[in-house]
Amino acid sequence: MKKTLALVVCGLLWVNILKAQQTQYMVFEFIKVEKDQLFDYIEFKDLMEKVYRQAFNDQLINGWDIWRLQNGADHGDFQYIMVTYFKNPVHMMNGLEEETMVAYTKIAYPHLTDAQVRTLFQQALSVKDAPMRLYMKQLALTADDFQFKPGVLASFDLMKAVEGRFGDYEKAEIEVFKPIHQNRINQGMMGHWSFLRSALPLGSEAKSTHLTVNLYKDYMQFFNAQAYEDLNQTAEQRAAVNAGLNSRDQKWIYLATLENVVR
Template sequence: MKKLLLFLVCGMLWVHSLKAQQTQYMVFEFVKVENDQLFDYIEFKDLMEKVYRQALNDKRIKGWDFWALQSGGDQAAFQYIMVTYYNDPVQMMNGLDEQSMMEYTKIAYPHLNSIQVNKLFQESLGMRDMPMRLYMKEIAETNDKFQMKPGVLASFDLMKANEGQFDVYEKAESEIFKPIHQKFVEQGLMGHWSLLRTALPLGSEAKSTHLTMNVYKDYMQFFNAQSYEDMNQTASQREAVNKGLNSRDQKWVYLATLENVVR
């Protein structure tokens, strides 16, 4: 009996540990580049893909995406979104310091010397600005096997839960909207959906508390999803959807195309 109890306890701890390891932590960096430097920055982000791949090989990150903004509120503030994936919150908060980035650049480009690497980074820092950075924890996602690759389309929806309705909003997303998106995935109307909670910045002055990622394989799938209307919803389901919508303020929706990806 004692052996069985010990086995059950170990099994529960293993499942809990596995679940914790699967949780994704993500940093969203919204990047602004001056118009006269866009061409130079396009070359720079291709270089960054090779650098982040070295960081992935070194297990410092779990992945990296580079998105080009197509449309969205306050679009003039930035043109790109970089997303870096981490296995745990400590890795996320530590991030990749400038020295590490330089070391990975040397590995990715062995023909560059230290002076050239330093010059490259100083030039990149001068051509870009990051007016917004969000530290996020993924708390819900659809069950799918979607593969991120260049050309994929996504909408990043920044939400702010209404005061006193934080838990109500998260419950609505997990219990009402997640099944809807799961149905979209199964019907071929969507590739992937996930809900993320903001870790930083915090406080009442934060622009958003949550973010949803709605990912589509191409524009055809995106527009098919927009035109779809579920006529089979019951009155109680529609009421639950409306209650969920009223628990948050949809601040901005950004539509973007994936240009570079590291996995």
């Protein structure tokens, strides 16, 4: 009996360890680019893809994306969203050190001198401004095999939990909304869904506390998902959906197209 109990406890501990190891941490950088620098930004994206590809190969990051915004709170404020994926919160907060990124730039452009590499790197960084940065922890995601490749669509929905209903909102997303999105994925009307919480302490004046990421392979799938209505929902399920909607405020929705990706 004691041996069986010990095995059960060890099994639960191992499951928790694996779950912690699989948790994604992400940095979302909302990027502003001046109109006269949009062409230079193309070169910036290509350089960053080479740099982050090397960081991915060295297992410093889990992935990296650049998304071009189609709409948002004020399209003049941001034109791109850059997402970097990390395996733990420490790596997320430390990010990639500048000297490491310079070294990776040198690998990408071996024909340049050290001085030329540093100049190229600084010129690339000067192109973009990131006035908004979010540090997020993934809480839940759907079971799918969605492929990140240029051209796929994303809806980044910034949410703010109603004060005093933080737990209610998270429970609703995980227990009510996740199965709905999973059903859409199973029917081919969506590619992927994930639910994230801010990884940093926030005060009551925070503009958002959570983020949902909704991915689609193309516009046809996106619009089919918007028109979808589950007519088989019971009255109890509809009540749970309405309660979940009332536990949060949907602040902004950013629709974006994936342009560069490292996986």
